[in-house]
Amino acid sequence: MGKYNQDFKVLTKRELCANTYHFKIQAPLIAKKILAGQFIMIRPNENSERIPLSICGWNREEGYIELIIMSAGRTSTEATIKEVGDSFKDVVGPLGQRSHIAKYDGACVLMGGGYGTGAIIPTARDLKEAGNRVIGVVGARSENLLLMVDELKDACDEVYLTTNDGSIGIEGFVTHALEEIQKKEKVSSVLAVGPVPMMIAVANMTKEDGIECWVSLNAIMVDGTGMCGACRVTVGGKTKFACFHGPDFNGHEVDFKELMTRQKMFVDQEKIAMEAFTGALEK
Numbered sequence: 001m002g003k004y005n006q007d008f009k010v011l012t013k014r015e016l017c018a019n020t021y022h023f024k025i026q027a028p029l030i031a032k033k034i035l036a037g038q039f040i041m042i043r044p045n046e047n048s049e050r051i052p053l054s055i056c057g058w059n060r061e062e063g064y065i066e067l068i069i070m071s072a073g074r075t076s077t078e079a080t081i082k083e084v085g086d087s088f089k090d091v092v093g094p095l096g097q098r099s100h101i102a103k104y105d106g107a108c109v110l111m112g113g114g115y116g117t118g119a120i121i122p123t124a125r126d127l128k129e130a131g132n133r134v135i136g137v138v139g140a141r142s143e144n145l146l147l148m149v150d151e152l153k154d155a156c157d158e159v160y161l162t163t164n165d166g167s168i169g170i171e172g173f174v175t176h177a178l179e180e181i182q183k184k185e186k187v188s189s190v191l192a193v194g195p196v197p198m199m200i201a202v203a204n205m206t207k208e209d210g211i212e213c214w215v216s217l218n219a220i221m222v223d224g225t226g227m228c229g230a231c232r233v234t235v236g237g238k239t240k241f242a243c244f245h246g247p248d249f250n251g252h253e254v255d256f257k258e259l260m261t262r263q264k265m266f267v268d269q270e271k272i273a274m275e276a277f278t279g280a281l282e283k
């Protein structure tokens, strides 16, 4: 297999919770270069759209990358129905910039919701390697929706769990865990990766408390290389491309209102695409 004719084979597939799977994909060239915080774009089949996905791990020697894919619409579902031995048509990357890594005097708190819990694992490892105390926080609606907790525990000094229904850990949101942590120790930096309302809450709280805050922006992307402008976001009053300048940005400077409006731009088309796809599957 050459550089332009690779086989992105599914090596393993594991269900994490309803509609969400962990995959190991053969991709030796990406595995060789990928850094914490960067992402890839996949096209599951010849006629699929391309979607961006974070990387939750890799093995440079064995040449694979690890992904968490939640089936949200047509293309992500085309990916999650792949089985071991199937291949993805394209996997492009690494894309975007590495997460911000520095040595801090207080703890680094990394917060993940949904697939975001996988995305924070490589950054947690790098921050720890840089000599930091690293605390992970995983939030979900309920215990059965918490993902990758054991893997995050391996990468962090300590992990807090939060559930909206209180089925395990702290009852409430990831911000409640941050409150608890701040009662015990100094926090210097926070990274939040997950649904936009969660990132807004974390950005607001850290701004009040004077803590550095990074968020990973899940803007709609088309090419993923800074060419098309689909992922345009406003940060600190300036136009940035989430795929090229990010995906991590200073959470205190992000125009989240604009991000949410732009995320909803294609809702009607997304519905039609999913209905056509499920209709074809049922036939």
Ligand SMILES: Cc1cc2nc3c(=O)[nH]c(=O)nc-3n(C[C@H](O)[C@H](O)[C@H](O)COP(=O)(O)OP(=O)(O)OC[C@H]3O[C@@H](n4cnc5c(N)ncnc54)[C@H](O)[C@@H]3O)c2cc1C
Pocket (backbone or CB within 6 Å): 039, 049, 051, 052, 053, 054, 055, 067, 068, 069, 070, 071, 072, 073, 074, 075, 076, 077, 115, 119, 217, 218, 219, 220, 221, 247, 267, 270, 271, 273, 274
């Ligand atoms: C940098 C980055 C990293 C990402 N990492 C992951 C990951 O590791 N695992 C994962 O499962 N998903 C990840 N996403 C989200 C993923 O790209 C979207 O779920 C996917 O593009 C949806 O495409 P679709 O055709 O399946 O659904 P569509 O029909 O396009 O959309 C269905 C619904 O999914 C949501 N959605 C659509 N696009 C996005 C988006 N870009 N971000 C968030 N929600 C969206 C909207 O609610 C939409 O209505 C990431 C997004 C970005 C930008």
Ligand code: FES
Pocket (backbone or CB within 6 Å): 220, 221, 222, 223, 224, 225, 226, 227, 228, 229, 230, 231, 232, 241, 242, 243, 244
């Ligand atoms: S996805 Fe095209 S510029 Fe970012």
